[in-house]
Amino acid sequence: MNMRAPDPGPVRTTCPYCGVGCGVLATPDHLGGATIAGDREHPSNFGRLCSKGSALGETLALDGRLLHPEIDGRRVSWDDALDETASGFRRVLDAHGPGAIAIYLSGQLLTEDYYAANKLFKGFLGSANVDTNSRLCMSSSVAGHKRAFGSDTVPGTYRDLETADLLVFVGSNAAWCHPVLHQRMLAARAARGTRFVVIDPRGTATSEEADLHLPIASGTDAILFSGLLVALAERGAVFASYVADHTEGFDAALIRARELAPSVDAVAAACGVEAAKVAAFYDLFAATERAVTLYSQGVNQSAQGTDKVGAILNVHLATGRIGREGMGPFSLTGQPNAMGGREVGGLANTLAAHMEFDAESIEKVRRFWGAPRMARAPGLKAVEMFEAIGRGEIKALWVMGTNPAASLPRADAVSTALRKLDLFVVSENVASNDTVNAGARIRLPAAAWGEKDGTVTNSERRISRQRPFLALPGQARPDWWAVAQVGRRLGFEDAFGWRTPGEVFREHAALSAFENDGTRDFDIGALAGLDTRDYDQLRPTQWPARQSAVRDETRFFAKGGYFTPNRRARFVAVAPITPGAGTDDAYPYRLNTGRVRDQWHTMTRTGKSPRLGSHLPEPFLEIHPDDAAREGVADGGFARVTSPHGAVVLRAKVDPGARRGAPFAPIHWTGETSSSGRVGALVHAVTDPFSGQPDAKATPVAVAPVSFPLQGFALARSGLGGLDAAAWWAKAAAPGGHGLLFALAAEPEVAALFPHMAPDDELVEYVDAARRVRRIAMFRNGALEACLFVGPARPESSWTYLRDKLGARLTDGQVRGLLLAGRASDGAATGPLVCACHGVPKGEIERAIASGCGDAAAVGAATRAGTNCGSCLPEIRRMLAAQRVVVEA
Template identity: 45%
Template sequence: MSELIKHKLSSDSQCVQTSCPYCGVGCGVDIKVEQGQAVKLSGTPEHPANFGRLCVKGTNLLATNHHQGRLLHPVIHGERASWDLAIDTVAARFSEIIKKHGPDAVAFYGSGQLLTEDYYVANKLMKGYIGSANIDTNSRLCMSSAVSGYKRAFGEDLVPCSYQDLENTDLILLIGSNAAWTHPVLFQRMEKAKSVNPRLQIFAIDPRRTASAELADCHLPIKPGSDAALFNGLLCFLADNQGLDQAYVDNFTNNFAACLELAKPWTLTRTAAYCGISEALLTRLYRAFIGNKRVISFYSMGINQSSSGVDKCNAIINCHLASGKIGKAGSGPFSITGQPNAMGGREVGGLSSLLAAHMDIDNAKHRDLVQTFWQSPTIAGSPGYSATELFDKMAEGKVKAVWIMATNPAVSLPDRAKVEQALTACDFVVVSDCVAGNDTLAFADIKLPATAWSEKNGTVTNSERRISRQRGLLKPPGEALDDWQIITRMAKAMGFKQGFDYRGPAEIFDEHARLTAFNNNGERALDLSGLTGLTPQEYDRLKPVQWPVNAQYPQGCARVLSDGKFFTGNGKANFIEIVPAAPELACSEEYPFSLNSGRLRDQWHTMTRTGKANILTEHTKAPEVTLNPQDAKSLDVTEGDLLKISNNSGTAYLQAKLSDAVAAKQLFVPIHWNREFASSANINRLFAAIVDPISGQPEFKQAPVRLEKVQIRQYALIYSPQPLEPFTAGLPADCHWVKHQGVRGPVYHGYFEQEITDLAEQLKLDISQAIRAGAPGEEAVSNSWLSYQSEHGSQFIALGDEGFNAFVFLSDKPIRLNDSWINELLSGKETSSEQINALLLAKAPKNRGRKVCSCFSVYEQDIVDAINNNGISSVEALGSTLKCGTNCGSCKTELSSLLREHEAGERETVQEFIPSDEPNEVIT
């Protein structure tokens, strides 16, 4: 690859280097573009974050990049409008409300999907021109506790570690992090480091045995919410067992004695009992921390998403300060971000409690500095509303206008009922997004079309403080604009003629860099003075670099705090006194189960992108609740049954998944499903809006719930070439459905508590109408429908003039069909009804179970058969035989789990498909 980031490969093709739009790892991506189309994708070999590696989501980015479902034009109250009219309308309404009710009556709600340049101008408009700090972001939901923890300890939001530290350490503590699924590329770097250095130990600290525990030497299944006690106990253990670096404590820290005094009651015995693990297991962890000179504490949502998340972060940091394992190669407290630009948003003040350039809104000197630099008419004088507060104020009528950018709070915030109430009550709701519909857009008065990742141009900052360019490689569809363009047009329409006259993102980045350097004088680590004054060409060629970038570190700085200098008042780090707190809501006789939530391997947030790709839905097609087999037995639940989860906040319906990865009376549910993909599977509705009092971050890792088995009278499995929104919208409340993307169109699973008469006829009509809507001018005539009835009362209908267009299976028993066989039927190769009939009557191949390897379509049963028949005993051997795990590597932990479980004799093989005398439908 030449030094030029964007260059021609031939007369009509070029390679564009950009960044992946998913997690906070910030992987570099090379995309080959031919004649305006992205045709090939691979990881950037020289990008320091991934060195060419990509996870399964990154590998399949191009499969999600089509324009289907995009918002292409501005929309006002359901009607297409021009950009001028849309912007003028938004500006007029915001201005009117500000004039009548004051600047705090309006708000912005942003996203870690925004680029730094987008974030910067939004923050500038709200805090420096409108004069309110009411701009918050969905990063509040995942990273704000880490921000507060770092600021309390170091004086600045400062991640002290680099990815290289993961490969140059002796001990990694995975704390509340399932990195194998949430940050797969970093997990692969850990796997590689462990294979190279057998002395490297990994401990997984998590109530759930996640995929990441497959790599760990030891798993500590602590009680939910007990992390702070565990690390208070470690601090006490360090003091009692010569684990302190007293010289470091004396020279570089404050408040150690008081902090230790509060931790002393947390003896080994008390801590083990409180955490629900054995003293032997706890001692093993504590001795490993003392016995290794280099230790990385790698923590994520399991720590942050808590009503005491900030204290948990500081409990971890306390142990690193006390042992001097910070600011050194292979050591430090490493908070890993969840979104591609959560860090960039923090840099420019995207949270309502911050100012740009790591300055504080409650600091008069900082306010004056920012206003002077911006030459703005005003500056916000106090923190604005955090995410949950913002929606509370909307519901109360105090915030009368909100602009939501690139996020879906109706799904991602806790207590959905309250969020919906707020969006309904708000006088004026504006949403700018790249999709035409989602749960939040349903409430929008005005919809503004924004560019998607492959069209956006700017910068992002990953979890190790590394700034990378995200380059627009495709022309935006329709009238979509970059977020910074929409925001600056809005600012000018509101009358702010100065301050927003940018010609491109390079000018915005330059202003951001200059602000980080303005009157800095070494007071803040965030210093991009070495990147000021870049020409547009230099900006375009910008290579990935870690801040600070200044005269001292002209090529960037991989490791901060190595000199023992912190950014507090006296330049020393602060020990924080910690009193461990249990989750605010405890389980009870009425709500005996503890609900935990998190991410899946192949899905992302609310599935706006990943839900488009069939290959990414194959791993987990429906929302599941994982429960312990003991609990399943007591509830008479089997795998695949529909379960109702409920509490005072709401109700959700999910399929049962049985696993001893969760303890008795604990449940795990993924966060991704929403009204676009399921009737009633949004799990965040069950979490009350309980937040950390310092960070405002919600508690998403513990909620008391009740679990009940749902009795289903009728099941449906529908393969349709077009979405069936009219059908799903018209179903009664006791009819539940789930949708995923199939090879030819959406696939629906229906669960009916009461049998619907003439459901087959209704579906024929709905599918025919959907086909006509999707292909105007074509008719789906009734005589093209084939219909079969089994002796068991199950029914199959199919639409097939030239190959199959649609399938419907109806039964009073669960329907489990082999997707690979269905995909063959949908291939379009069979044209006559005789051939179709012959296929239907043929014996289908056995059910191969869940797809484990998405890259090479390797199913669970393939792997089990290889283990049984070929004597395979290693992940590498499975890769040699089946190719699984040899591309992106995201499935390797599951391969390891299958090997372990099968060898232990704990896993049954997947049941084969049992055909009846009728066409291939599963009756059992």
């Protein structure tokens, strides 16, 4: 009798996207996929997932994966690849010294991966050239924390966001970038009347929820918060005893603030907003003790990001609003393990366990590791690192889990620099991306989410497990394992003898407690003794978790106790604001860059999801109507955006919510997914002097219209070929196939576009030569196999209808309607998806509104749109408002 093993049930793991750190329940289907749901027991999300998290099950397929080690494009064994990696680093190290080697890491790595890489390079190869793509998103917060607190400490917890009476969002579109956490805040507002202030140059989904929106000029945050410090002092709102007992430098900071922002009118003029809005913000902050200031990339990605953070911290220190429930500064991190990387020293200017490059800490880490060749000084930060590669100073590089040839500033120069390396190793789970294709000689297949086993730390210092629920495919291996294998081959067998990720974690935890007498904030010594079973079953745990100490929700600094030598916080006299790289007649605009709701980084994961690709499927430029009119750019047309470093062509999205003079473009498209949407090629390499973080929000650019005689799309179940070199295109996943949106000068060659077309495929075609319209539907065994629509206008409705019909059997009426009229004839609701969580298109919501749904709740009840993560609610409300305008007219 055959007995089937009992189903173990879902695996508890953690989402691989933003720093909220949501718990996920993954139930494998035993076919290589899994059903994904939110974990109701996880304290970060209590069961909610955003659109990206909800679609994780659509991203698990192995197409496009790197599954075997390669050298020079040849498949090799792991032994050969690891031998060549180790010998290559040894050759460069012996010939040129530790300054000639580097490793570039990622907030997508697990803490165990980060720890292994940091230990090998800083402790055993003597190189501190260990940096991470987290440098691009949160290093100004790190520098600001360390300058004020003496440590990289996030003082508060997520619960503070629910118990505050005022939430101030600075440079944070949390509704799109941290949607689950944003929903927690919205629920708290509904329950207790929390006020929202949004400080952002753009009108965003977050600003639409605000009680007050200050669309300040890019780069003026420090002036606004310096003015707030002045206003607090003038109103007697400074917590004098806290300042006297627990801080230093207040007088100097206030003197500087008065120089920068002497009055509300001066602040308003410098920031480009109405004085009444500035005064309203100052009144609200002064009168509301329970206030939390949340800041993210809009603050950090700046030439003066660290000073912006300092200006924010100053007002919380001055009012003693720190470390107490419902109040404090709060940095929202962008990646799932940006915090874990910080904990283990994954930045070039830090050591492991939040230690610095001071003599005492260097010696402490050296003794703990038994390190033979300890790095003695900080290494090169990300932008500096790749500039050194370009100059030939760094000759060997290992890139893990990130795509710098697309994401770094001056991405074209980065791609060129990579080709100069003597040794270029990439650990990746994709076979092709901009970085892999920039000359990576050794390619190591890495485990992906769903296969990884280790820990991550979220924005509130909470450590969670990422557990595997899928077997490692092909010869993919964990990153920590690959590092350990190279370490052994370099002669360090004992130091890198780990057999499991739990062993790496225990060592990391032990180092955090090593000779830590309370002078270091990061201490998880209580976890150093976890056995294999305890590690496997580790529940979400917030640090600090000190040995022999009661573990509970922890805040820092309510009673002082900072991690500076004298245990006092340091106020910062922020530097006078400098304009950075200036605009001029050649480059009159400042380009702002960032994320969109449904995509992640360079789309190697989210790009696989048809749902996530349906909301904003093309790279675009959001531009104010006045700027668009000045440059002759039409909504829905195309714009060429150029900087001194590169050029892109983007779909134009004319939006009154954009700030004049400051167009916005998303960061997600690359050379793999678009012909001309790699925005990193434009961004200048200006960096913050303290953090080294790039200024990604204010690159001087020019904007000009571009016209194409023809536009269209192609869809195919079996894959698509290419277009001519002059064509503009963007790839977009389609259910059951592949999609390509394009604009071009002449009709594409059908045979080249559909290389998998079979001789017996049935082609149904409509041609209107006078209007230059051509529509083709290709059927195989009666099912729609492929289609091509070309014409002078953008066929948006046909695209959104047909992308869901691949593999379907269409009626004669549907085929005629599509080919003759270019739209669905059966009344199907079409348009781009508004709600990606539940797959609700624009047309269905419009139909619900037309049928009498008068608010977002009614629309949700009728369509389910907006009832999960809520990030589409602002768009639904705009549609409702537009309908009311039509009715009233």
